[in-house]
Every structure is written in structure tokens, then in C-alpha cells.
Amino acid sequence: xxxxKSAPKRRSGCPLNASVEMLGDRWSLLILRDMMLRGFRxxxxxxxxxxxxxxxxxxxxxxxxxxxxxxxxxxxxxxGRKLIYALTAKGIDxxxxxxxxxxxxxxxxxxxxxxxxxxxxxxKQQFLAAIRQRWAEKIx
Amino acid sequence: xxxxKSAPKRRSGCPLNASVEMLGDRWSLLILRDMMLRGFRxxxxxxxxxxxxxxxxxxxxxxxxxxxxxxxxxxxxxxGRKLIYALTAKGIDxxxxxxxxxxxxxxxxxxxxxxxxxxxxxxKQQFLAAIRQRWAEKIx
DNA sequence: CCATCTTACTTGCGAAATGCAAGTGAAAAA
DNA sequence: TTTTTCACTTGCATTTCGCAAGTAAGATGG
Numbered sequence: 001x002x003x004x005k006s007a008p009k010r011r012s013g014c015p016l017n018a019s020v021e022m023l024g025d026r027w028s029l030l031i032l033r034d035m036m037l038r039g040f041r042x043x044x045x046x047x048x049x050x051x052x053x054x055x056x057x058x059x060x061x062x063x064x065x066x067x068x069x070x071x072x073x074x075x076x077x078x079x080g081r082k083l084i085y086a087l088t089a090k091g092i093d094x095x096x097x098x099x100x101x102x103x104x105x106x107x108x109x110x111x112x113x114x115x116x117x118x119x120x121x122x123x124k125q126q127f128l129a130a131i132r133q134r135w136a137e138k139i140x
Numbered sequence: 141x142x143x144x145k146s147a148p149k150r151r152s153g154c155p156l157n158a159s160v161e162m163l164g165d166r167w168s169l170l171i172l173r174d175m176m177l178r179g180f181r182x183x184x185x186x187x188x189x190x191x192x193x194x195x196x197x198x199x200x201x202x203x204x205x206x207x208x209x210x211x212x213x214x215x216x217x218x219x220g221r222k223l224i225y226a227l228t229a230k231g232i233d234x235x236x237x238x239x240x241x242x243x244x245x246x247x248x249x250x251x252x253x254x255x256x257x258x259x260x261x262x263x264k265q266q267f268l269a270a271i272r273q274r275w276a277e278k279i280x
Numbered sequence: 281c282c283a284t285c286t287t288a289c290t291t292g293c294g295a296a297a298t299g300c301a302a303g304t305g306a307a308a309a310a
Numbered sequence: 311t312t313t314t315t316c317a318c319t320t321g322c323a324t325t326t327c328g329c330a331a332g333t334a335a336g337a338t339g340g
Contacts, residue, residue: 012252013251014191019241024166025166025326043289051151055288055329056291057328069248081288083287097241100237101156103155104233106155109155196298196300196319196320219307221307223316223317
């Protein structure tokens, strides 16, 4: 449920369209994957991710994800230069979406990381519960 | 499982990246929604969909979806001008992805079509089975 | 405390993608 | 035979992307 912020006017009220407007680009979901599955929390880590996002695009996507309430940004108490990016509850709720996208691609394309895929296939609910729990633990 | 066709070189082998490269734009998933949930099968129907896709973008997206094996194109036997677009098995396998995206947006944003959402929430498996069955029936 | 390094960005700019309006050609309808 | 309909294509202005090169604030080493 969005609060304050004048809604930026959607093309339609369809829930799928809402998702697509927030996540429908070539980078947002990869950033979320890195946060959710690889535990990335800093700008530098995202930059070093294999796909190679450009610095200006990364900055833009992080701003957008924060504006949508999918991630939060806070200063690193142990290093004033660093910022810590973290998933909100709304962000971690995207785990089922990412999971289904991974399973779909694994079924129909030649992809890597079969270990992860097998884990998802074996027990999807347990996989999701584990992700959620890891997230809950480092929220303090 | 892709056959022939020189793979167009992905940014990475990650299955999520594969999905994002095929579907990560502002229109592809909306077209698939229209096919899957609204039963749209022609160019004209897609054009008239509420979000208002441009004609050149629509033509491009249909070509891409066909190239990825997500949809098929065939001439309408009863009208030589028309083409019939249909979901392949790979395409209908995206139903869980669309469903999770709809449920996520419905939970975290103000969206319409609550009837559809309630149906998905009530029994996700049955909802998916129904979609799959409707698809199987009109494959002849 | 001063030079150097890191980190998280911003800026500039060419290339690609998008959006809009106006065609086009083949087939169906009137 | 003229008019519509359908599935596009073409041109062109606008927006977004991607790469390289900065920059400012904070940490680090001597």
C-alpha cells in the first residue's frame, strides 16, 4: 500500500502492469537477485556482478527501487563512504517472482547454476522460507 | 531446450538473466497477459489493449516472442489478412511468473481487477490448472 | 597531517530503443 | 470496383542506454 507520494500515473491499473512498470527493464531484477541470493549490499558489489551494469544505470536503478519501496539505503556505520542497500518486506516478497522466472528459464533454456535450480525444484516452499529467514535475521 | 539457432550471446548464463533478456521490457509480459488471460490472438486486439502499445513496438515484440519460441504465428484460414498468434508450451509455462507478479503488485500497490487477484489467492494451483486447460483445449 | 586510495556516485556523448504519426499493400466487404 | 480492414513499415523526434572519464567525501598509510 503506497503512502504519500503522488502516484506517478500508470498506464493502467492492472497489477501486472504495475509490476512491469517497476521491474520491467534489463537490470532491476538482476540487482534484486544479487541482494536476495548473493547477499550483496553495496554499490561496488553490484558493479562487480558478472553481467556488468554501467555505473550511471546502477545509480538510477537503486534510486528507483528505493523510490518504489523495494529497497532501503542507509549509511554504513563502520565506513562513512559506504552505503548499505537492503531489501524491504516488499522487496523480499519478490522472491516467488524471481524463483518462477529462474525455474522457467531453467526448463526452457540452456542455463548454468543448476545447483540453485535443483534446490528450487526439490522444495520450492522450503527454498522460499529459507530466503525469507536469512533476510529476517539480518534486519536487526 | 533450444535447438539449432546460434544462441544470441547472453550477458551471463544465469537463468534469471535469461528470463530478463527475453521478457525484461515494458511490453512483452503485457502481450502475454492478453494472450493468457484475455484470449487475445490478433494484432488488432493487442493494439486495442488499454495500455496502448505503438504499432512498430508491437510488431517487434511479436517477432521477438516468436523467435524465442514463446508464441507461434499462423495465418487465419477464414481471413487471409489475419494472423493468429498463440502461446507455445514454453509460453503457457510463464503462467506462474505472471501470477506471482500479479499477486505481488496486488499486495503492495493499489491495483484494479481484484476479482482476478482473489481467484489467484484463493487457490493458485487451481487457477494455473484452469489456464493451462483452456490453453490445451484450443490447440487442436 | 598530508598524499594516496576507495567508494559512490555524476557528466558527456554517441548509439540504440521508444513513441507517435503517417504511410503501404494485400485481402475482404460493400 | 470502390471502400474498409488488417498487419504491418517508415520517418523522425524524444528518451534511454552504455561507455569513459571525471569528482567529492571519507579512509588509509607513512
